[in-house]
Amino acid sequence: MTTNGVKVNGHGNTQNIEYFGDNGQHKTEDDNRSTYESLVQTADFLKRLVPFKPEIGIICGSGMGSLADALRDKIEVPYERIPHFPRSTVKGHAGALVFGYLADVPVVCMKGRFHYYEGYPLWKCSLPVRVMKLLGASHLIATNAAGGLNPNYRVGDVMLVKDHINLMGFAGNNPLQGPNDERFGPRFPPMNQAYDRDLITAAKKVAQEVGLPIHEGVYTCLGGPNFETVSELRMLKMLGADTVGMSTVHEVITARHCDMTVFAFSLITNECITDYDCQENPNHEEVIDVGKMREEVLKNFVQRVVKHIGGK
Ligand SMILES: O=P(O)(O)O[C@@H]1C[C@H](O)[C@@H](CO)O1
Numbered sequence: 001m002t003t004n005g006v007k008v009n010g011h012g013n014t015q016n017i018e019y020f021g022d023n024g025q026h027k028t029e030d031d032n033r034s035t036y037e038s039l040v041q042t043a044d045f046l047k048r049l050v051p052f053k054p055e056i057g058i059i060c061g062s063g064m065g066s067l068a069d070a071l072r073d074k075i076e077v078p079y080e081r082i083p084h085f086p087r088s089t090v091k092g093h094a095g096a097l098v099f100g101y102l103a104d105v106p107v108v109c110m111k112g113r114f115h116y117y118e119g120y121p122l123w124k125c126s127l128p129v130r131v132m133k134l135l136g137a138s139h140l141i142a143t144n145a146a147g148g149l150n151p152n153y154r155v156g157d158v159m160l161v162k163d164h165i166n167l168m169g170f171a172g173n174n175p176l177q178g179p180n181d182e183r184f185g186p187r188f189p190p191m192n193q194a195y196d197r198d199l200i201t202a203a204k205k206v207a208q209e210v211g212l213p214i215h216e217g218v219y220t221c222l223g224g225p226n227f228e229t230v231s232e233l234r235m236l237k238m239l240g241a242d243t244v245g246m247s248t249v250h251e252v253i254t255a256r257h258c259d260m261t262v263f264a265f266s267l268i269t270n271e272c273i274t275d276y277d278c279q280e281n282p283n284h285e286e287v288i289d290v291g292k293m294r295e296e297v298l299k300n301f302v303q304r305v306v307k308h309i310g311g312k
């Protein structure tokens, strides 16, 4: 049966729903990419609610939503109120854009990000970054909870991301896949200077001031939601990754595509298990707990990095 372009096939107790385009071609959710115009609508909706222009977009990683609580003169907009926005489904990701001032710099925080494992295609996971750009943000700060692959990293340490390995991109999955709109950026953006060197240098100094153990390294993202096998982790280590997570890479690619300056860091929430005899298991509760444990020092750290960017 076909109604309004939606085909419903009954198979016993289950229904398979397929989508067909106007001329009958098969469509998937990936084909319904947001347009420049629809994201302008989203940004215009938010501009009507917020009387200032955010300079910096901040994405709060798992267990790090409280970064947004440090904002002054907060305006919180739940994702379900925002046109064309996805919904947060993960514990530790509240699901709201929070506008306000951090160190007197106007910012917008994503209290809750979108992940591929939630069922969202990568362009949709990264859609808020384009909205931040349309709102006027020139910088992106992306934070994530990650497993430490580098043997020198301890739980609670922070790794400044100097580069990433886009493993999902190796398999042809990229947030920029599909028609390119030049109003966002070029068809073939470079990615060799994705993470701003000056900000890394400044952040190292800030980390020392606030007493945060700091490293600089390479992040990689897998689709999740399962944590990795021992063999996968050994392979990632050999490839040169220092931390592994389930986010950030596609957001950074989207930000660089629209010429935003990027700073990112991983909070090490667990040491990756590369030993078959180890009986421990990584788990999401532990990830959130470590975020909470480092809450105060991370707020202080991010606030000072923001101040540095705002004063430039
Ligand atoms: O949103 P991030 O990348 O900070 O969250 C990581 C990846 C998974 O969502 C979760 C696993 O515990 O933490």
Ligand SMILES: Nc1nc2[nH]cnc2c(=O)[nH]1
Pocket (backbone or CB within 6 Å): 145, 146, 147, 148, 222, 224, 226, 227, 228, 244, 245, 246, 269, 270, 272, 282, 287
């Ligand atoms: N993929 C992945 N994501 C994480 N997020 C927090 N810890 C981990 C981890 O060990 N692996």
